[in-house]
Amino acid sequence: NRIQGTVNAFLREKKNQILLKKGMSGIINDIFEDALFHLSGQLNLNHIKVRRSFCRENRPIVLDRDRLYEVFLNVLLNAIQATSKKGEITISTKIVSPESGKDASEEFMVSIADTGIGMDETLQTLAFKPFHTIREGGTGLGLSICRKHIDKHGGRMELTSVSGRGTTVRIHLPIADSEG
Numbered sequence: 001n002r003i004q005g006t007v008n009a010f011l012r013e014k015k016n017q018i019l020l021k022k023g024m025s026g027i028i029n030d031i032f033e034d035a036l037f038h039l040s041g042q043l044n045l046n047h048i049k050v051r052r053s054f055c056r057e058n059r060p061i062v063l064d065r066d067r068l069y070e071v072f073l074n075v076l077l078n079a080i081q082a083t084s085k086k087g088e089i090t091i092s093t094k095i096v097s098p099e100s101g102k103d104a105s106e107e108f109m110v111s112i113a114d115t116g117i118g119m120d121e122t123l124q125t126l127a128f129k130p131f132h133t134i135r136e137g138g139t140g141l142g143l144s145i146c147r148k149h150i151d152k153h154g155g156r157m158e159l160t161s162v163s164g165r166g167t168t169v170r171i172h173l174p175i176a177d178s179e180g
Contacts, residue, residue, distance in 0.1 A: 024058045027065065031068050036076070048089060053093070054092070060177070074142045079113075095109075108172070109173075115165070129144065157169065
């Protein structure tokens, strides 16, 4: 099923089919809950605790629900696989303002942090490179496809990690105009 899902995601990506629709940022919480339900067996089996801190402010964003589900599912699955038993994954969402002096607007930021094995600097630079993997049986396509999905949303995806301490993936999505 996972191989078929990866191949299907790869083929969809190649077809460039993305259906962006304006919605409210609160849907992000629902997408996460769906992904967590899908992964609940693995979370329970590994006794991994999930902490949630969702933004209460509901702002307009442009999104493709299915693509974001794929992104969250993939990042969460990576976090589960990197986290030892009785580890922890923290999911948070918030509205962030641009750094002072920058000519940018507010963004909706999603953060997924784990207490897993982490990565050294070399692995971090290769994390989004297609076909690069250190996981046995991995395809090396997951994060590269995720980044392309987020790019098509007009956002960006970042990864920070400390070897032996965990990894944090941050996804920044633009806030849409409230008109229209």
